[in-house]
Amino acid sequence: MKLSSKARYGLKACLALAENHNVNKPLALPVFSEKAGVTEAYMEQIIILLKKADIVESVRGAGGGYYLKKSPDEIKVGEIIRALEDGLEIVDCINTPCEAADECKARKVWNRIYKNMNLVLDGITLADLLRDQKRYVYLDHSATTAVDDEVLAGMLPYFSEKPGNASSQHGMGREAEAAVDIARKQVADAIGAKTNEIYFTSGGSESDNWAIKGIAHSYKSKGKHLITSEFEHPAVLNTMKYLEGEGYEVTYLKTDKEGYIRPEELEKAIRDDTVLVSVMYANNEIGTIQPIPELAKIAHEHGAFFHTDAVQAVGNVPIDVKEQGIDMLSMSAHKFYGPKGIGCLYIKSGIRPERLIAGGEQERNQRAGTTNTPGIVGMGLAIEKATENIDANNAYISSLRDEFVKEVKERIPDIRYNGGEKRLAGNAHFTFKYIEGESILFTLDLAGICASSGSACSSGSLEASKTVLAIGVPPEEAHGSIRFTFGRENTMDDVKYTVDKLEETVKRLRSMSPLFAAAKAKITMI
Amino acid sequence: MYNEKVMEIFKNPQNVGEVENYNAIGTVGNATCGDIMQITLRIENDVIKDAKFKTFGCAAAITSSSVATSMIIGKTVDEALKVTNKDVITELEGLPPQKIHCSVLAEEAIRAAIENYRATSGESAEATVSRECECACKKQDK
Numbered sequence: 214m215k216l217s218s219k220a221r222y223g224l225k226a227c228l229a230l231a232e233n234h235n236v237n238k239p240l241a242l243p244v245f246s247e248k249a250g251v252t253e254a255y256m257e258q259i260i261i262l263l264k265k266a267d268i269v270e271s272v273r274g275a276g277g278g279y280y281l282k283k284s285p286d287e288i289k290v291g292e293i294i295r296a297l298e299d300g301l302e303i304v305d306c307i308n309t310p311c312e313a314a315d316e317c318k319a320r321k322v323w324n325r326i327y328k329n330m331n332l333v334l335d336g337i338t339l340a341d342l343l344r345d346q347k348r349y350v351y352l353d354h355s356a357t358t359a360v361d362d363e364v365l366a367g368m369l370p371y372f373s374e375k376p377g378n379a380s381s382q383h384g385m386g387r388e389a390e391a392a393v394d395i396a397r398k399q400v401a402d403a404i405g406a407k408t409n410e411i412y413f414t415s416g417g418s419e420s421d422n423w424a425i426k427g428i429a430h431s432y433k434s435k436g437k438h439l440i441t442s443e444f445e446h447p448a449v450l451n452t453m454k455y456l457e458g459e460g461y462e463v464t465y466l467k468t469d470k471e472g473y474i475r476p477e478e479l480e481k482a483i484r485d486d487t488v489l490v491s492v493m494y495a496n497n498e499i500g501t502i503q504p505i506p507e508l509a510k511i512a513h514e515h516g517a518f519f520h521t522d523a524v525q526a527v528g529n530v531p532i533d534v535k536e537q538g539i540d541m542l543s544m545s546a547h548k549f550y551g552p553k554g555i556g557c558l559y560i561k562s563g564i565r566p567e568r569l570i571a572g573g574e575q576e577r578n579q580r581a582g583t584t585n586t587p588g589i590v591g592m593g594l595a596i597e598k599a600t601e602n603i604d605a606n607n608a609y610i611s612s613l614r615d616e617f618v619k620e621v622k623e624r625i626p627d628i629r630y631n632g633g634e635k636r637l638a639g640n641a642h643f644t645f646k647y648i649e650g651e652s653i654l655f656t657l658d659l660a661g662i663c664a665s666s667g668s669a670c671s672s673g674s675l676e677a678s679k680t681v682l683a684i685g686v687p688p689e690e691a692h693g694s695i696r697f698t699f700g701r702e703n704t705m706d707d708v709k710y711t712v713d714k715l716e717e718t719v720k721r722l723r724s725m726s727p728l729f730a731a732a733k734a735k736i737t738m739i
Numbered sequence: 740m741y742n743e744k745v746m747e748i749f750k751n752p753q754n755v756g757e758v759e760n761y762n763a764i765g766t767v768g769n770a771t772c773g774d775i776m777q778i779t780l781r782i783e784n785d786v787i788k789d790a791k792f793k794t795f796g797c798a799a800a801i802t803s804s805s806v807a808t809s810m811i812i813g814k815t816v817d818e819a820l821k822v823t824n825k826d827v828i829t830e831l832e833g834l835p836p837q838k839i840h841c842s843v844l845a846e847e848a849i850r851a852a853i854e855n856y857r858a859t860s861g862e863s864a865e866a867t868v869s870r871e872c873e874c875a876c877k878k879q880d881k
Binding site for chain 1: 741746749750752755757766769770771773774775776777792793794795796797798800801
């Protein structure tokens with residue numbers, strides 16, 4: 214199974230024509246033959262086939278040549294390949310009647326390959342390929358990650374070939390249930406939990422809502438006081454606000470200037486009627502890793518439960534819920550190269566937060582809703598892969614981050630590096646004085662660099678980040694804060710490219726900034 | 740969230756800097772809110788000969804400054820005072836709702852500069868006119 218050279222050179226020729234598409238002049242044969250790297254005579258044979266398939270049109274005479282009949286975003290790669298390969302039937306029995314079809318077990322495989330090959334090729338247009346030529350450097354892994362190839366391959370069968378509902382009694386249902394069981398074990402093993410302590414949800418926000426509202430409601434006879442930190446994710450903060458509306462009392466612990474919640478602060482705030490302490494494992498903006506075992510210990514000494522929003526930490530920090538004394542933990546698969554829309558809440562056995570979603574009896578009657586089998590399978594595979602290689606991954610990612618931080622500090626003046634040393638391996642967070650974060654972000658974006666100002670959930674709002682203000686960055690500087698989060702597909706070359714572009718960006722924006730001019734004038738006067 | 744026109748102007752803003760020998764200057768906004776706009780003008784015989792800006796702020800603030808300064812060059816002072824934030828938005832072919840205040844800032848910067856020109860009779864521009872603007876973060880915080 215090999216594509217012919219006709220298909221490969223034909224696609225190159227079409228790309229050359231696509232690049233020329235907005236120019237109001239056909240492309241001459243010698244030009245794109247050379248671009249594709251073949252002789253004119255050979256290219257002519259290819260062009261005949263492309264013309265026959267209505268992809269290319271010719272103009273005769275002087276100044277003549279070839280052009281695409283449709284715009285590049287309307288031409289699928291599949292059309293081109295099929296035209297040049299005379300179809301893509303990989304075996305003779307595809308699309309032709311076969312007497313042995315009913316008994317033939319192999320035919321199913323060929324059909325599936327044939328179908329998927331066409332789906333892939335038809336999912337890509339010439340315009341997509343041209344766009345891919347632009348360089349992208351993705352430094353926003355705390356916002357989300359791409360699904361790992363192996364994870365995706367493991368998920369795919371559960372969308373259509375194995376579509377069973379894990380609650381169904383029949384064979385297909387049992388097949389789905391078995392896959393969910395495997396994933397549940399993968400997730401449990403990754404955090405040192407038992408399988409019956411893992412409850413799949415739609416993600417981090419749902420898990421946080423369930424843990425906090427559930428405990429508050431179930432254990433209100435013990436007390437109506439909750440403790441959290443001031444720089445939690447909105448999923449926690451807004452749930453706490455909601456409970457305040459129901460008459461609960463919430464204490465918000467302050468962070469120190471490095472971005473850590475100190476255990477002694479919790480010790481001061483905790484009371485006999487405190488039912489729950491919820492502190493995030495790692496901060497979503499500055500990446501600081503909180504002293505979770507110490508905080509959990511204090512909570513337990515006062516008879517309170519301890520929940521942690523570990524959305525940023527799972528897959529990046531070794532977690533053992535038993536050793537670390539965690540009663541409940543929220544996680545979300547898309548932060549560790551799994552799919553979006555799936556997460557889980559770990560609930561230590563014996564603890565019973567009130568149900569958040571009423572309905573069927575899924576998840577041992579604790580969380581209703583049809584089991585998201587492909588998502589769960591993907592989450593299991595992703596967490597296994599992330600935790601197995603956690604040390605190697607972290608060593609690699611932090612080497613990129615450290616080089617980046619070192620270079621930025623050396624080359625760009627008037628900055629702050631926010632947050633303490635004990636932080637997520639990929640996180641770097643800076644404040645650039647005299648300029649504003651969104652314009653930094655968009656200038657980097659023009660160079661294909663994807664970063665974040667504040668957290669993704671708050672970008673677009675006009676407020677400076679509460680986290681950045683909480684660690685003591687002055688309000689007039691806080692607006693110039695940018696988060697860069699590295700991941701496993703980044704390279705040292707990405708670091709170099711980003712530092713270069715960042716240096717240019719900061720210079721350009723400072724040259725426009727009245728604050729920079731004023732600050733420099735002041736220095737000269739002194 | 741921004742349209743293509745805004746992104747184009749953000750790539751290549753016009754009139755960045757300070758007018759040499761300016762005889763009008765206005766500064767509006769404040770750093771805590773995340774945007775400051777400074778406009779300098781050279782006005783001769785009540786006609787704006789040149790206008791430039793320096794802006795600390797988001798893409799909307801920078802592009803608003805760019806189009807606002809372009810719009811008033813060649814206009815008389817009275818004509819320039821009639822330029823409103825709506826004109827700036829029209830020129831930008833629209834701004835997201837949460838960025839409307841950036842266009843207001845541009846209108847106010849022009850007014851502040853012209854007030855400065857009138858206050859100093861165009862003789863010197865030392866008496867900088869600064870104006871605090873109402874910004875969303877202030878309202879939300881309290």
